[in-house]
Amino acid sequence: MEKTVPFETWKYEEQTKIKHLVFADYFDKWVKILGKDHPLNYFDCFGGKGAYEEGNEIYFGSPIIAAEIIQRNKINLKRDVCLVVIDKDKNNLENIKKILDYKKLDAKPIFVNRDFDLAVNKLLDENPNLAPTFFFVDPFGFKIKISTLKRMMKVAKSEVFLNFMYNGINRNLGIEQADEILIGLFGSSKWKELKDIENREKEKRIVELFRSQLKEFCKFVYPYRLCFPEMNRTYYYLFHLTNHYKGCEIMKGSFAKYNRGRVEYRGKTESQMTFFDYDNIKIDEIKKYLLSTYKGCNKSFIEIIEEQIDETPYLVKHIRQALKELEKDSKINIVRKIRTTKSGKIRTGIDNEDEMRF
Ligand SMILES: C[S@@+](CC[C@H](N)C(=O)[O-])C[C@H]1O[C@@H](n2cnc3c(N)ncnc32)[C@H](O)[C@@H]1O
Numbered sequence: 091m092e093k094t095v096p097f098e099t100w101k102y103e104e105q106t107k108i109k110h111l112v113f114a115d116y117f118d119k120w121v122k123i124l125g126k127d128h129p130l131n132y133f134d135c136f137g138g139k140g141a142y143e144e145g146n147e148i149y150f151g152s153p154i155i156a157a158e159i160i161q162r163n164k165i166n167l168k169r170d171v172c173l174v175v176i177d178k179d180k181n182n183l184e185n186i187k188k189i190l191d192y193k194k195l196d197a198k199p200i201f202v203n204r205d206f207d208l209a210v211n212k213l214l215d216e217n218p219n220l221a222p223t224f225f226f227v228d229p230f231g232f233k234i235k236i237s238t239l240k241r242m243m244k245v246a247k248s249e250v251f252l253n254f255m256y257n258g259i260n261r262n263l264g265i266e267q268a269d270e271i272l273i274g275l276f277g278s279s280k281w282k283e284l285k286d287i288e289n290r291e292k293e294k295r296i297v298e299l300f301r302s303q304l305k306e307f308c309k310f311v312y313p314y315r316l317c318f319p320e321m322n323r324t325y326y327y328l329f330h331l332t333n334h335y336k337g338c339e340i341m342k343g344s345f346a347k348y349n350r351g352r353v354e355y356r357g358k359t360e361s362q363m364t365f366f367d368y369d370n371i372k373i374d375e376i377k378k379y380l381l382s383t384y385k386g387c388n389k390s391f392i393e394i395i396e397e398q399i400d401e402t403p404y405l406v407k408h409i410r411q412a413l414k415e416l417e418k419d420s421k422i423n424i425v426r427k428i429r430t431t432k433s434g435k436i437r438t439g440i441d442n443e444d445e446m447r448f
Pocket of ligand 1: 135136137138139140141150151152153176177178179182204205206207228229230
């Protein structure tokens with residue numbers, strides 16, 4: 091591309107575009123929901139260059155996307171969102187400043203030209219009562235300590251969106267020089283037991299292990315798989331950490347929105363199944379799953395959602411639909427806490443407190 095912009099760009103890749111679309115969709119909702127009642131922070135822990143190019147188009151990176159969303163929502167926010175951008179490379183931070191000027195954004199980020207781990211721990215040391223914070227942790231590699239993620243999740247109402255670079259991790263399992271970094275990442279040496287097993291099983295177990303380590307200190311943890319654009323092979327996972335089921339529900343919705351209803355990006359080669367086919371198959375699968383999981387149990391809808399939201403790939407709207415169909419097929423009974431609508435009609439919807447009798 092001919093240089094027509096006064097800043098540098100990186101080449102844009104398909105999976106990065108998906109990452110940005112999902113992030114933008116979710117972050118906008120997070121800011122709108124939490125920003126009504128709380129001051130907020132956004133930490134871009136690995137800021138990057140701030141801009142990408144594809145063909146003749148320029149696209150923007152996470153710090154710029156966040157700054158635009160914050161600016162758009164300003165009028166409805168309790169207070170301005172504090173934006174912190176960290177990057178070890180000073181040139182990248184300078185580039186981001188140029189982009190903010192070019193786009194005439196009035197964001198005034200705090201730029202931190204330091205290693206992420208040192209920078210975040212220092213900020214957390216100095217600000218023990220941090221406002222709810224969205225931490226975007228998006229490195230090229232996997233040099234992240236789980237102990238730092240744990241500290242981040244201690245900040246009330248905070249969330250972490252983390253790039254778990256599976257491809258790189260897999261290549262380094264068993265390489266001695268990477269041992270210490272991997273122990274820091276997993277917070278244990280258990281991954282060593284998994285390094286020699288068959289590839290697909292290894293991936294599943296590695297992701298499960300990391301997730302279970304995160305679940306020690308975070309209520310809802312969901313890994314979104316992203317493949318290489320040209321092949322059905324995992325590139326990385328985006329892990330979303332939140333302590334509220336709604337966060338998990340909304341993130342799944344954001345992911346599904348850009349991935350044909352799925353909560354993973356399978357690259358350009360995925361089959362052309364339509365939304366409709368996929369939804370139908372999914373509802374049948376969910377019905378079977380719910381019947382076998384909850385056989386003989388009574389559970390409120392919210393209990394089911396809290397138990398299943400980060401354990402299954404299902405969206406809340408699909409779980410609700412499956413339960414309604416099970417009721418229609420007389421496979422379950424639903425006891426509605428409020429029996430009629432405001433206009434006096436018998437309720438057929440499902441609210442959080444309604445009880446499912448399996
Ligand atoms: C994948 S890029 C970030 C992309 C960005 N999140 C986006 O969506 O546009 C990773 C960035 O991390 C920076 N980086 C690498 N190691 C770092 C470290 N230890 N601490 C802080 N930044 C680091 C690199 O300079 C690079 O700009």
